[in-house]
Every structure is written in C-alpha cells, then in structure tokens.
Amino acid sequence: MRLEIEGLEFSYQQEDILKNIELELDEGEILGIIGPNGSGKSTLLKCINGILKPDRGDIWLNGKDLAKFSSNEMAQNIGYVPQKENRKFPATVFDTILMGRKPYISWKPTEKDLTIVSEIIDMLYLDSISMRDVNRLSGGQRQKVIMGRALAQQPEVMLLDEPTSDLDLKHQLEVLNVVKDQVAQGISAIIAIHDLSLAGRYCDKIVMLDQGRIFDAGGLEILTPKNIESVYDVKVSVKEHYGRRLVVPEEPIA
Numbered sequence: 001m002r003l004e005i006e007g008l009e010f011s012y013q014q015e016d017i018l019k020n021i022e023l024e025l026d027e028g029e030i031l032g033i034i035g036p037n038g039s040g041k042s043t044l045l046k047c048i049n050g051i052l053k054p055d056r057g058d059i060w061l062n063g064k065d066l067a068k069f070s071s072n073e074m075a076q077n078i079g080y081v082p083q084k085e086n087r088k089f090p091a092t093v094f095d096t097i098l099m100g101r102k103p104y105i106s107w108k109p110t111e112k113d114l115t116i117v118s119e120i121i122d123m124l125y126l127d128s129i130s131m132r133d134v135n136r137l138s139g140g141q142r143q144k145v146i147m148g149r150a151l152a153q154q155p156e157v158m159l160l161d162e163p164t165s166d167l168d169l170k171h172q173l174e175v176l177n178v179v180k181d182q183v184a185q186g187i188s189a190i191i192a193i194h195d196l197s198l199a200g201r202y203c204d205k206i207v208m209l210d211q212g213r214i215f216d217a218g219g220l221e222i223l224t225p226k227n228i229e230s231v232y233d234v235k236v237s238v239k240e241h242y243g244r245r246l247v248v249p250e251e252p253i254a
C-alpha cells in the first residue's frame, strides 16, 4: 500500500485553502495532520476521500489515480471517519456498522459480512449497546460507531478527522489503540488531530499545516517548541517521556 499526493491545491469558491500539498504514506504508517483551527486539515481529508475535488494535483493509491476510482472502489480502499455526522433516521449500532459492508454486498449480507461486523463491535467494546439506536448514543459512543462503520469497509487507508475529540481519556486510548492494531495488520491511517501529545504517541509521521500550506513534515522530531510556537502562537515545552513526545502548552504568544 502506498498513497502519494502531489501538488494538491483546493479552493472553496474564490478562497484558496490548500496550497501545494505533497505527502507520502506507506503501509503500516500512521500520519498525523496537525495545525490550528482552519488550517485545512478536514479539507485535506475530504480531498483524499473524493468528497471535495481538488483544483490541481494528483492523489495516487498504489500507483492508481484516485480521481478515477468508482464510488465502490473508493469505499473499498478509503475509510473515512468524519468529525461530526448528523444522521436523523433511526438505525441500530449493528446496522450502522453493517452499512460499511455496502461496497461488498450484492443484495443481502453474507455470514462473512455479519461476522466482520460482530468482530468490530467486540473490538470497539460496543457489545452492550449493539442494538441501540445511534441517535440515542452519547457523542463519544457515536464517534466509535462511525469508526466501526469505516473499519467494516476493510479499507487500505483510514482517514480519521479528530477521532478523539468527543472521547474521554480511556476511550481516546481505546480508539487509537484500535487504529494502531489495524495499521499493524497492514493498512495505514491519516489522522487529523489537535492533541499534540497523542500525535506524539501514536503517529509515525507528521504533516504540520499552517494556513493551508505544509509548514513542516517528517517524523516526530518536527514536534519542536519552535515549530509549534510558530504555527500555533503558543509557548510550549516538549518533553521526552519513555520515548514519547509530550507537548505541554505554557502561554499564548501575544
């Protein structure tokens, strides 16, 4: 598995949002996209998923142009967990995750589809609520269900937009551990994430966005006080803690 983005540009109406985005992702890697509010993280994920059409540039998955993928091919290869999803019609947790199997189902789910869904429900600790209506769940529970639906697609690449924003500490770790386990089994993931310490713990690579441009990219070594202060306007300390990077915010820069 290899994802490459070359010279990607995107604008909403007349406003340029993403400028000259380049990145590469290999199997077994988690890439963190970080940057302040409005820097273009969600827009970049939506361009990769084909929800938005870039003005310029190419996205290649295993050497194939993603722009030419059918919607079924897209769903079999790219799993997307949006920041928020407001679904109005009633559906159980089980059925919502089963929807992730749609690109593989011809007219009715097979035993295999049902087994995959059950396994995901176990993996995400959703067993006790598997028959509940998703509209009656907490924000965090719903976020896990949407992630389960993306996992059911068995994609090559998972795109996760702030997957931990609604989750308490335990559920943050549970969800990111599931991502890490899945990636270890041969997929890859791109995570837009605000928590820089979680990024420093789970990501192999980082792309730091600033106003739609890549400010810096590389391994965890780019999580430096200098970079973070330039992009976020906040003084920070960066500590090494058992081989992880912890980013501790100190003061906003006036």
Ligand SMILES: Nc1ncnc2c1ncn2[C@@H]1O[C@H](COP(=O)(O)OP(=O)(O)OP(=O)(O)O)[C@@H](O)[C@H]1O
Pocket: 012, 017, 035, 036, 037, 038, 039, 040, 041, 042, 043, 044
């Ligand atoms: N539908 C839209 N129409 C016009 N402009 C938009 C639209 N969606 C986002 N934008 C603008 O695009 C820019 C990038 O937004 P985006 O949501 O990608 O940022 P982000 O880094 O994900 O932010 P956050 O951390 O707040 O989620 C912002 O200036 C935003 O106002």
